[in-house]
Amino acid sequence: MMGPEHFGWGGWWIFPTMMPLLMIVVVVAILYFILGRGGPGPPWWHDSGRSSGPARDAETAIEVLKKRYAKGEITREEFEQIKNDLQS
Known part of the structure; x- marks a missing residue:
């Protein structure tokens, strides 16, 4: 019989706990690469055609x-x- 600390999931209880945090990190990384690094506008606006x-x-x-x-x-x-x- 499993104790209440594992919610009956064994070692898999960490997955639903960490998944929202992982999703937030991924979204922030995607926004960082799309919107630019340290300046306004996407990265392809910097020095393109100039x-x-x-x-x-x-x-x-x-x-x-x-x-x-x-x-x-x-x-x-x-x-x-x-x-x-x-x-x-």
Whole structure:
């Protein structure tokens, strides 16, 4: 006769006890890999289709330059000179 500590299941009493915890761990791991690691958005959004390094920095600088020219902060000659400097 089995004691009440095993609920009549022998050694299998641990399975229904641990299964919900295991399921929570699996769900958290899946969400972690789908939604990303340490940042917003899925992992495939990071660095996909985006260049890094000097090309990306030059593009950003040219965008800023275009905005300054559009606001009238610099003249056309200054715009062309800075643009040439950035592209070389």
